[in-house]
Amino acid sequence: MEHSGKKVGVAILGSGNIGTDLMYKLSKDDRFEVKLVAGIDPESEGLARAKTLGFYTSADGIDAVLETQGVEIVFDATSAGAHKANASRLAGAGIMAIDLTPAKVGPSVVPSVNMDQHQQANNVNLISCAAQATVPIVYAVSRIASVKYAEIVATVSSRSIGPGTRQNIEEFTHTTQQALVDVGGAQLGKALVVINPAEPPINMRNTIYTVIDDDADDEAIKASIAEIVEQVKKYVPGYTITVEPFRRKDHFMIGVEITGAGDYLPKYAGNLDIINAAAIAVARQYVDNRGG
Amino acid sequence: MAKITFVDVTLRDGNHTYRHQFTPEIIGETTKALDAAGVDIIEVGHGDGLGGSCVHVGRAPASDEALIRAATSNVTNSKIAILVVPGFGVFSDLQMAADLGVKVARVATHCTEADTTEQHIRKCRDLGLFTVGYLISMGMATPEKLAEESRKMESYGAQYINLAESQGHLTPKEVAARVQAVRNAVNIPVGFHAHNNLGLAIGNILAAVDEGATFIDGSLKGFGGGAGNAQTEVAIAALKRAGHDVQTDVFGIMDAATVFADLVAPHPMPIIDNNSLLMGYANVYGGYIHPITHAAKEYGCDPRELVLRLGKRKVVAAQEDVVIEEAKKLAALRLDAVQ
Numbered sequence: 001m002e003h004s005g006k007k008v009g010v011a012i013l014g015s016g017n018i019g020t021d022l023m024y025k026l027s028k029d030d031r032f033e034v035k036l037v038a039g040i041d042p043e044s045e046g047l048a049r050a051k052t053l054g055f056y057t058s059a060d061g062i063d064a065v066l067e068t069q070g071v072e073i074v075f076d077a078t079s080a081g082a083h084k085a086n087a088s089r090l091a092g093a094g095i096m097a098i099d100l101t102p103a104k105v106g107p108s109v110v111p112s113v114n115m116d117q118h119q120q121a122n123n124v125n126l127i128s129c130a131a132q133a134t135v136p137i138v139y140a141v142s143r144i145a146s147v148k149y150a151e152i153v154a155t156v157s158s159r160s161i162g163p164g165t166r167q168n169i170e171e172f173t174h175t176t177q178q179a180l181v182d183v184g185g186a187q188l189g190k191a192l193v194v195i196n197p198a199e200p201p202i203n204m205r206n207t208i209y210t211v212i213d214d215d216a217d218d219e220a221i222k223a224s225i226a227e228i229v230e231q232v233k234k235y236v237p238g239y240t241i242t243v244e245p246f247r248r249k250d251h252f253m254i255g256v257e258i259t260g261a262g263d264y265l266p267k268y269a270g271n272l273d274i275i276n277a278a279a280i281a282v283a284r285q286y287v288d289n290r291g292g
Numbered sequence: 293m294a295k296i297t298f299v300d301v302t303l304r305d306g307n308h309t310y311r312h313q314f315t316p317e318i319i320g321e322t323t324k325a326l327d328a329a330g331v332d333i334i335e336v337g338h339g340d341g342l343g344g345s346c347v348h349v350g351r352a353p354a355s356d357e358a359l360i361r362a363a364t365s366n367v368t369n370s371k372i373a374i375l376v377v378p379g380f381g382v383f384s385d386l387q388m389a390a391d392l393g394v395k396v397a398r399v400a401t402h403c404t405e406a407d408t409t410e411q412h413i414r415k416c417r418d419l420g421l422f423t424v425g426y427l428i429s430m431g432m433a434t435p436e437k438l439a440e441e442s443r444k445m446e447s448y449g450a451q452y453i454n455l456a457e458s459q460g461h462l463t464p465k466e467v468a469a470r471v472q473a474v475r476n477a478v479n480i481p482v483g484f485h486a487h488n489n490l491g492l493a494i495g496n497i498l499a500a501v502d503e504g505a506t507f508i509d510g511s512l513k514g515f516g517g518g519a520g521n522a523q524t525e526v527a528i529a530a531l532k533r534a535g536h537d538v539q540t541d542v543f544g545i546m547d548a549a550t551v552f553a554d555l556v557a558p559h560p561m562p563i564i565d566n567n568s569l570l571m572g573y574a575n576v577y578g579g580y581i582h583p584i585t586h587a588a589k590e591y592g593c594d595p596r597e598l599v600l601r602l603g604k605r606k607v608v609a610a611q612e613d614v615v616i617e618e619a620k621k622l623a624a625l626r627l628d629a630v631q
Contacts, residue, residue: 151347169379169411169412170383170412174382190346192380195405196609202611209348
C-alpha cells in the first residue's frame with residue numbers, strides 16, 4: 001500500500017487468533033507502524049510470534065498500551081468484557097479504538113455499508129465476523145426493497161474459532177442478529193452460527209435469506225447485490241458469491257464464501273480475514289480523514 | 293439392575309422427520325399420553341431445539357412458546373425438556389422455557405465442540421433447570437475424546453452427559469467402550485440416544501445400560517430421521533425384560549404410540565430402507581443422501597461405493613465439495629479399469 005507522509009502509530013491489544021493475524025496484515029501496510037503488540041499471557045504463541053517478527057511486545061495488556069508513546073489507534077481483539085473496561089481509558093487518552101470484540105461500546109460499522117456515517121466516532125465496533133460477511137448482502141437488498149425478515153447462517157471451521165469466541169457465543173449470536181437490523185436495514189433479524197469440525201477445514205460459508213414483498217423488483221435486487229459484492233471485494237478479495245441470488249417463494253437466498261488471505265491462519269479462516277480487513281479499512285479511512 | 297430415567301424425544305427429534313411441522317395439538321395430545329404412561333422426561337420443540345425455526349432448516353407452524361406451552365399445560369408428573377444448540381437458541385429462549393415450566397434443558401453440540409456449551413450450561417443452571425450436556429454424533433469420536441469433552445461439560449455444571457449416536461453406526465461393543473470411558477471420566481450420570489440404521493438401537497441401549505448408562509432416549513414408533521430412533525415402547529419393554537427398573541408402563545406407552553401415530557397419520561413410520569442402512573453402515577450423516585445420489589449420477593459412479601469413501605473421510609455436514617471430489621475419483625477409477 002503506497003502512502004506518503006508520516007506513518008500512524010497503532011497498537012494491537014490481544015494476542016489470540018485475531019490479534020496475530022492483524023499483526024501480519026498491518027505490517028504489510030506502510031501507512032501504519034505497529035508500536036506494540038500487547039497481550040495478558042506472556043506464554044502466548046501470538047506474543048512469541050510478534051517478538052520473532054521484531055515488534056515490541058508486552059504481557060501487561062491495556063496498561064502497556066497507555067504507556068507507549070505515539071499510539072493513535074488501538075485494535076482491541078480481547079473480549080467483550082475486557083473491551084468494556086478498556087474503552088473509557090482509551091477514550092481518556094484520546095486514542096481511537098477499533099473494537100473487534102462483541103462489546104459494542106461504539107457504533108457498529110460495516111465498511112461497505114456505513115463507514116462514512118461514523119467518521120467522527122473515536123470508538124467503532126466491528127460487530128462479528130458473521131455480520132461483516134452477511135450485513136452487506138442484507139443491506140444491498142434492503143436499499144431496494146423492504147426486508148421484513150433477514151436470516152443468516154454462518155458456518156465456520158472449528159479450527160478458526162478460538163476460545164474467546166467459544167466462550168462468547170451468546171454475544172456473537174446477539175450482536176450479529178442486531179446488526180442485520182441496525183446496519184442491514186431488516187425489520188427483524190435472525191443469526192445462526194454453526195461451528196463445523198470437518199477435516200480438512202471448510203472455508204467460511206454464509207447463507208443469507210431475506211423475506212421481501214411479492215412486488216419487489218427482483219432484477220434490481222440482484223444488481224444491488226452484485227454491486228456490493230464488488231465493494232466488499234476491494235478490502236476482502238476472497239469474498240465470493242457461491243449461490244447466485246434467487247427468489248424462492250417469499251424470500252431471496254444468497255450464498256457467500258470467504259477464502260482468507262492466509263496471512264496468519266490458513267485460507268479457510270475467511271471469518272478472521274473479513275473482520276480484520278474491515279478493521280484495517282476503518283483505520284485507513286481514519287487516517288485519510290485526519291490527513292495524516 | 294439399574295434404575296432408568298426414560299426420556300422420550302418423539303416431540304423434538306421426531307420433528308425432523310415431520311419437516312418441523314408438529315402443531316401444538318400434536319404436542320399436547322401426545323404429551324398427555326406420554327404423561328399417562330409414566331414417562332419421566334418428555335422433550336419437545338423444533339427438531340433443532342429452541343430458536344431452531346428458520347428458513348434454512350424449516351419454519352415451524354407455531355412459536356417455540358406455543359409448542360412448549362402445549363406440553364407444559366398437559367402434564368401432571370412428567371418433566372418437560374427442551375434442547376438448545378448454542379449458536380441457535382439464546383438466553384431469552386431459555387428464560388421463556390423456564391418461565392413456562394420446563395424443568396430440563398439439554399445443551400447440545402457436535403461431540404468435539406463441548407467448549408461452545410459453557411455459557412448455555414451455566415445459564416440453564418442459573419435458571420434452576422436440570423441441565424444436560426448433549427454430545428451429538430458420538431460415533432465420530434474415540435472413547436478418549438468423548439471422555440475429554442464430557443469432563444468439560446461437567447466442569448461447566450452439566451448434571452448428566454447424554455451421548456447421541458446420531459448415525460446409527462456403532463455396534464454394542466463400541467457403544468459399551470464409549471459409555472465406559474465417559475463413566476470413568478465424570479462423576480455425573482451418563483445417558484444414551486440410539487439410532488436404528490443397523491437395527492441395533494435396542495441392543496445398543498442394553499449394552500449402554502450394562503456399562504452404567506441410566507438415562508435413555510427413545511421415540512414413539514421410532515419416529516425420527518432415516519431409520520429412526522430407538523423405539524420407545526420397545527425399549528421400555530426390553531429394559532423391563534432385562535430386569536431394569538423403569539417406571540413407564542408397557543401398555544400405557546403402547547397406547548401413547550398409537551395416539552401419536554394417529555395424530556400424524558398418514559405419515560409413514562420409519563423403516564430401515566437401503567439408504568438408511570447404507571448411511572449407518574458407512575457412518576455418514578443422513579442429510580447427504582441427495583448430494584450423493586446427484587453426484588453419483590453426474591459423474592457416473594456407484595452411490596454405495598461413494599458413501600463408503602465418504603465414511604472413511606469422516607465427512608460431517610457442509611462438505612458437499614468432498615462428495616464431488618470423491619465421486620470424480622471413483623469415476624476416474626472406473627474409467628481406468630475400462631481402458
